[in-house]
Amino acid sequence: MATWAERLAGVRGVLLDITGVLYDSGTGGGAAIAGSVEAVARLKLSPLKVRFCTNESQKSRGELVGLLQRLGFDISEGEVTAPAPATCQILKERGLRPHLLIHDGVRSEFDDIDMANPNCVVIADAGEGFSYENMNRAFRVLMELENPVLISLGKGRYYKETSGLMLDVGAYMKALEYACGIEAEVVGKPSPEFFRSALQAIGVEAHQAIMIGDDIVGDVGGAQQCGMRALQVRTGKFRPADEHHPEVKADGYVDNLAEAVDLLLQHVGK
Amino acid sequence: MATWAERLAGVRGVLLDITGVLYDSGTGGGAAIAGSVEAVARLKLSPLKVRFCTNESQKSRGELVGLLQRLGFDISEGEVTAPAPATCQILKERGLRPHLLIHDGVRSEFDDIDMANPNCVVIADAGEGFSYENMNRAFRVLMELENPVLISLGKGRYYKETSGLMLDVGAYMKALEYACGIEAEVVGKPSPEFFRSALQAIGVEAHQAIMIGDDIVGDVGGAQQCGMRALQVRTGKFRPADEHHPEVKADGYVDNLAEAVDLLLQHVGK
Incomplete structure (x- = not known):
């Protein structure tokens, strides 16, 4: 398999799924996934463009962002592409x-x-x-x-x-x-129009972008169909069988967003 | 199109769907469809073999039969093929x-x-x-x-x-x-095993049997797949578009069970 440096070469923008990557939703608002608050902060300090790309449809964008801010995330409404x-x-x-x-x-x-x-x-x-x-x-x-x-x-x-x-x-x-x-x-994901509107918002081409999500089909498969690269995190709805999915193979599997950001900051966007 | 005499030639047994053909279910038990009580009675007086073949799965066979008896139908538990x-x-x-x-x-x-x-x-x-x-x-x-x-x-x-x-x-x-x-x-319908078990109960071969139902796919299409003939009634869940279904064409469309029984008694089983 290609090295991480090869796999991540030329990445300029990152699309981040929210539920299952930043936090797990649940009663009382849910809980941040360990390391994700710091990972988002580090990513936003880097030269990489960042956009949040969610299918969250239980909450308005405002509510979702408010919840994430309370959990400690650096995020604003204008940075979120959402289906509603x-x-x-x-x-x-x-x-x-x-x-x-x-x-x-x-x-x-x-x-x-x-x-x-x-x-x-x-x-x-x-x-x-x-x-x-x-x-x-x-x-x-x-x-x-x-x-x-x-x-x-x-x-x-x-x-x-x-x-x-x-x-x-x-x-x-x-x-x-x-x-x-x-x-x-x-x-919403995996609709190509939806991914494209998220990319457009940060002015990054598909081949320069990477999606990070917990859904092997909706996030990883959908992003790859659009010409992007995609990593699957082993948090949220991830299940071990996803790494042997019959149709979709991620460009990489990482334990969580923190590991994904470590790799990105190590190999690109310096 | 073939005459009714040709279409019904050689029929020896009849499978009757229950909901939408005998009665419409609903609060308070539901209501008999006009003419169906008499139609079942006439059919059972004829030499044709009769079996009720239902996908009803909200009620036990005993409850369903009790309800139909209260609505005036001549039916017993032993005459019903049901999925549970x-x-x-x-x-x-x-x-x-x-x-x-x-x-x-x-x-x-x-x-x-x-x-x-x-x-x-x-x-x-x-x-x-x-x-x-x-x-x-x-x-x-x-x-x-x-x-x-x-x-x-x-x-x-x-x-x-x-x-x-x-x-x-x-x-x-x-x-x-x-x-x-x-x-x-x-x-249950349209599973071939299910239709076959209903036919077996009355000792009739598929080519000698006709299904009467309100579901163009589950009743009509399913029965035809098993080598039976099938009529669709314009009661219950019937919708006018069913008569132009892209895949399934009934051997005949009738206004209700009463008309189906009229035709059967006129052309076969004398």
Whole structure:
């Protein structure tokens, strides 16, 4: 295998996943992953460009950033690419009026969106909001549309809370896709448009960028599809089987963000 | 198109779907579909063999039959092929100890099944039981197994209650399949084993049998795959688009069970 110096050659920008890389979410807000607060601080002191690229869809960007700041992270709202704001832009551009199946925490992002007489469904990680009743409601809206449009904020399979693994929006997106016989439009990783908008925000080309995430498919596979390099951290939802994934091979596996930043600062961006 | 006499030639046995054909389920037990009580009675007076073949998995066979009898139907438990008893047989044969994600109404069918230290998940139409918490529990059981086994009682997309369309077990099966990266084993329609066991119970060959159902894929497509003929009724979950389904074409479309029985008694089984 190539040396780290070879694998990291020419990297100018870093995209950082948030949940499972910076912190584990959970009741009471969650907990920073050991070493990640310092790792982000060191990265931001280096010449490398840094952008946070998350599929978090339970919280508004403001809430998420506030939580991370309380955990000690140096992060501001303007540094975060998140699916809810990207979705609002799409809704406005296409004249779509959503029925929302989302967590209350992210509802404020949709404050200036027209929701009368819905002509699409927007689904996000609704957590406990994924009740049978709420799923039926979204399902019936779709079944009454001549051309049903389902927009999903990410398509993650699951994530890790401090209390254990939790089903993510992707599972419920698949349920609605199957029930309605349709295919959802995904806003968020691994959608190439989403990665590109994050890169654009820091003015870095894909071949000069590296993604650091805990999701072998959504983060690593998605970023590689866009021409970026990608590292998987062994925190968050990482599972040992990920290192032998049948389709995706990361450019490197590291124990945590701290190790990734050690390697980056050692080999690039001096 | 062939005449009804040609299409129905040689039919000796009839498989009847229950929900959406005999009755629409709903709060308070549901309601018989107009003409169906008399249609079943007439069919049973004819020389045609009759078997009820249902994916109902919210109720035990006993409960379902009791409900139908109260609605006026001539039906007994021994005449019904249903997925829960078929599942119990599979669990015993393979030494599987299930974690159950099912409706309380069907729990009694599993009374003599060992459920200690589960090594598989059985999912059925759990209705309100499809909470986020219950889905996460089933998901975590699967993720802790080296070889996760998921058994689904049917894979219906949705059904119609008196209050509207409801998501069926298939949607939640797809959610768990996607989250775990596995494929479920389906017990019930459209599984060929399930149709064959119903035919065996009345001693009729597939080419001599006709299925009558409201589900274009599960009932009609499934039965045709087994070499049977199949009619779709325009009751229950039927939707006009079903008559132009891209993959499945019924041997006939009828307004309801009463019309199907009229045609059968007119052309066969005299």
